[in-house]
Amino acid sequence: MYQTANLYLSPDMKMAEVVLNNPYLMLLLEHFGISAPLQEKTIREICDEHKLHPEVFLTFAHLYNGVDYKPAERFTYREVRSIINYLSNSHSYYLAEIYPNILKLIQEMFKDKSQPEQAMVEKFFNNYFNEVREHLNYENDTVFPYITRLYQKIAERGNVKLPDTYSVADYQEHHDDIEEKLTDLTNLLVKYLPNNDEPQVRRKLLFTLFELDYDLTIHSKIEDQILIPLVQQMENYLSRKTT
DSSP: OOOOSSOOOTTBBBHHHHHHTTHHHHHHHTTTTSOOOOTTTTTTHHHHHHTOOOHHHHHHHHHHHHHOOSSSOOOOOOHHHHHHHHHHHHHHHIIIIIIIHHHHHHHHTTTTOOHHHHHHHHHHHHHHHHHHHHHHHHIIIIIIHHHHHHHHHHHTTTOOOOOOOHHHHHHHOOOOHHHHHHHHHHHHHHHOOOOOOOHHHHHHHHHHHHHHHHHHHHHHHHIIIIIIIHHHHHHHHHHHHHH
């Protein structure tokens, strides 16, 4: 994890200064769909511009700083769209950018070499990536639409049709531990990366893996500690309304 000098954040801090203290927060901004320039605006001002509850941003930002932060207000169903937006954008980052980049660097490491380790490493990575893709597609195609319908049913009080049997408990059962498998992949690559004349490729690959592990760990905490409990609250509320 990037070590920042300013662990605890507040809504009135300048966003640019916060990012300079921990550049990984640029990734957080990207996942929320917030782009530069940040100018002299505070966290609160930028959140207001993007219709994002400052406490949601602060909670996530503290996770990036390695702090388990307790928000000043308990989140309600109103925040669920921002959370899903963050998670959906992070899925795009994984599938379209970082995983393809890892495969490209693996192939570059073995360039012009016929080593038995290459087939082993590529097979392990491809199997792992297929599991990741299945996991993320399940969330994109099943979990997030379900949560969106829950939100619509509560917010709009309309006749929104919900699945008869599906609930967030099904999501929890399907919640694979892809971080553990990433650790296995990293260990495999550290042990079997070939010697070559391009140490910068090795460094780029390992740094990319560590960056992915850093972001995935936060991603899972957001799902497990924030999203799932929030959805359970929404389900319980609707259950009480219909009884």
